[in-house]
Amino acid sequence: MQTALRTSLPETELASRASFAPHARVVREERPVQTSGLPLSIRGLRKSFGSNEVLRGIDLHIPAGQFVAIVGKSGCGKSTLLRLIAGLDKIDAGSIGFGGDVQPADIRVMFQEPRLLPWARVLANVEVGLGRDRASQDAHARAEKALAEVGLADKRDQWPSVLSGGQKQRVALGRALVSRPRVLALDEPLGALDALTRISMQRLLERVWRDQGFTAILVTHDVSEAVALADRVLVIEEGRIAHDVVVNAARPRQRGSAELAGLEGSILSHLLSADDRT
Amino acid sequence: MSLIDSISLPRSMRLPRVDGLVQWIVPLAIIAIWQVACVTGFVPTRVLPAPSDVALAGWKLLLSGELARNIWVSFWRASIGFLIGGSIGFAFGLANGLSQLSAKLTDTTLQMVRNVPHLALIPLVILWFGIDESAKLFLVALGVFFPIYLNTLHGIRTVDPQLIEMGRIYGMTDGELFRRVIFPGALPSIFVGIRFALGIMWLTLIVAETIAASSGLGYMAMQAREFMLIDVVVLSILIYALLGKLADSSSRVLERLTLSWHPAFQKR
Structure with missing residues (x-):
């Protein structure tokens, strides 16, 4: 069991490294x-x-x-x-x-008002930004990532009404960014x-x-x-x-x-x- | 209407949280004073029987099974009438709030009908339906229809257009837009309608049962009046008060469950 685990780990690591390599190089070499x-x-x-x-x-x-x-x-x-x-x-x-x-999801708008759904938790509001991908398997994970990007990962289960004006606008930014526009x-x-x-x-x-x-x-x-x-x-x-x-x-x-x-x-x-x- | 409602709610809701018994202090005090006034002879029992006598009358009726049967009949009429009238009102409110065509076709008619006091139709309703169940159900349904219709319509019309635009930008289909934006946005207003409708429901039922019925709480009160059983008359009135309170409380519980996002319903 132990050895099996040990041998399989580097393989998956290699595989994932290989698949991410092209992106990683782009990020490193140029903006x-x-x-x-x-x-x-x-x-x-x-x-x-x-x-x-x-x-x-x-x-x-x-x-x-x-x-x-x-x-x-x-x-x-x-x-x-x-x-x-x-x-x-x-x-x-x-x-x-x-x-x-x-695609519609390539262009996103952010308004002066946050326009969050008051009856949806912060995370669900960010998921709205996924557009047609809302129903997909990784919707939660993507929304959580976008929320972390705007520094509000800990507010995921809050109602928008308890957030400050700046926090609401950050949620709106996360929602706009979640579909990678x-x-x-x-x-x-x-x-x-x-x-x-x-x-x-x-x-x-x-x-x-x-x-x-x-x-x-x-x-x-x-x-x-x-x-x-x-x-x-x-x-x-x-x-x-x-x-x-x-x-x-x-x-x-x-x-x-x-x-x-x-x-x-x-x-x-x-x-x-x-x-x-x- | 809805504004005043949402302002007064947090205040009235904080009390039961602090102590669920606080709200019953005043009713219990009134009953105590009433009992004392009757026992000391300050109020003649011909005018108003003592609470203990009313309770005794209630106990006797309970033992004979008459009380439970009458409460059940009234409760059944109220709920079925409420369901029928409420669903039709809700459906019209949705249709007229979402479709311009539907609103143009029916809104004027409904507004005209609304201005006829529905209790004024009692003579006509008795001629149509006699005094059986359908007459009472018809009147309750008609009374409940308008507050629910008007508040559903108002709620849908006042959903923030900026949120609707946002939903469209983010690619929501019509169904999603309704489910995720329009309906939740209209819900506080729909609840205001439900609370008004519950009040009208009891009012209509009492009047209808008092005038034309052969069972139910209103009938029980009228029978008691004929036999000068004033304790039973008072008992019926008190039961109406309790049932009204019960209906109001259940709508509040529902409100608190579905509107937990609303600042007025959040725990402090």
């Missing part, structure tokens, strides 16, 4: 950005609600795995753009392409959180993005959040992309560093000068 994110091409995108033309021709290419922040005054159309990318509203004209076939659309997900929770959530968001390499599109009204997180900041004015700013600062970024503060200042002045013109 997985190129492998799991989807590129995004938007051509001549237009959208109006009644007589109100919200988007007036957006052309945009986002390489796979890029973290893009979209800023602008309220009502500029940034949330509408995000909803169109996520497929929540119908496009009037133009196109959005993801460079190939996409290739595009994550974030509609001001940290807008309702207090300043400190916000900063820790930004760190969490950056970490999971670096780990999983999805393409992230973050709509925010907070320019400092945009420059702290994004590779690239788009400023939207009157339904068009007015500025496209690349943020080259190295990661992990120092919050409040002179480089970021300078960028933030110049983007803010863009936004404010647009205000003066109108």
Whole structure:
């Protein structure tokens, strides 16, 4: 019995190592950005609600795995753009392409409100994110893993009503990530959180993005959040992309560093000068 | 309605947890004072018999088997009427809450019927059904129908649309969306409907049995009135109070079991 156990163990170990080897090498050699994110091409995108033309021709290419922040005054159309990318509203004209076939579970959205089911325990809420895979054998395990990724493994059996605002939003992030999306659309997900929770959530968001390499599109009204997180900041004015700013600062970024503060200042002045013109 | 209900619940629910007997102090005190008032002759027994006399009357009726039979008949009528009216109300509430077409077709009609006091139909019901079981069941079912219909409809219509959008994004089918989002979301409101319906159920049954019946608690009270058995009349009224309390408590237990996620029902 003893010997049998001893001989069989290394074999299974080898087998599992062999099957995971290709993935492991990718993770080690380069950031997985190129492998799991989807590129995004938007051509001549237009959208109006009644007589109100919200988007007036957006052309945009986002390489796979890029973290893009979209800023602008309220009502500029940034949330509408995000909803169109996520497929929540119908496009009037133009196109959005993801460079190939996409499954619904490849694109996930996170809203300003956590939108958790109050009558489902935390773990069950995360399982909702599996979409059609909810009934599969490993649903529990995958949901538990996603919950651990957002640091809430110990809250799995709680009701959402006992969680703090930041914890609820982390559960919502776990739910969005559990299906391993290739595009994550974030509609001001940290807008309702207090300043400190916000900063820790930004760190969490950056970490999971670096780990999983999805393409992230973050709509925010907070320019400092945009420059702290994004590779690239788009400023939207009157339904068009007015500025496209690349943020080259190295990661992990120092919050409040002179480089970021300078960028933030110049983007803010863009936004404010647009205000003066109108 | 539902707001006030959800606010007052945690307060009224914490008491029995602290001490299950606290809620019975007031009723027992009233009975004690009542007994003293009767024994000392402050209240003539012609007007109100002493609780001990009522208990004695109850004991005699219990021994003869009459009490159990009448309670059983009333209980049976109440539950069957409640089940019939409640299921139809629930079905209409679901249909009209989920389908615009169904709501357009039936809601106006139902709202008009709702404004007729159902007890006003007693003469018509007696003409239709006579005084047998179907008359009582019909009246109870009709009375129970509306609170359940209205609250089910309200509950389904007020489910957070953001949650429904979330469910759709995450690929829930219509069935799943109903089972996992819409129905649980409507449940607190449905329970408000059930509690109202239980009150109306007893009210309707008492009136129906008092006016036209040959068995049941209401009949027992009316018979006693004819023979001037005031202790039996009081006994029937007390039994109605206990049965009403029993129905309310059971709906609360059900509520606590199914709404344990709700902050108002969580243990503190």
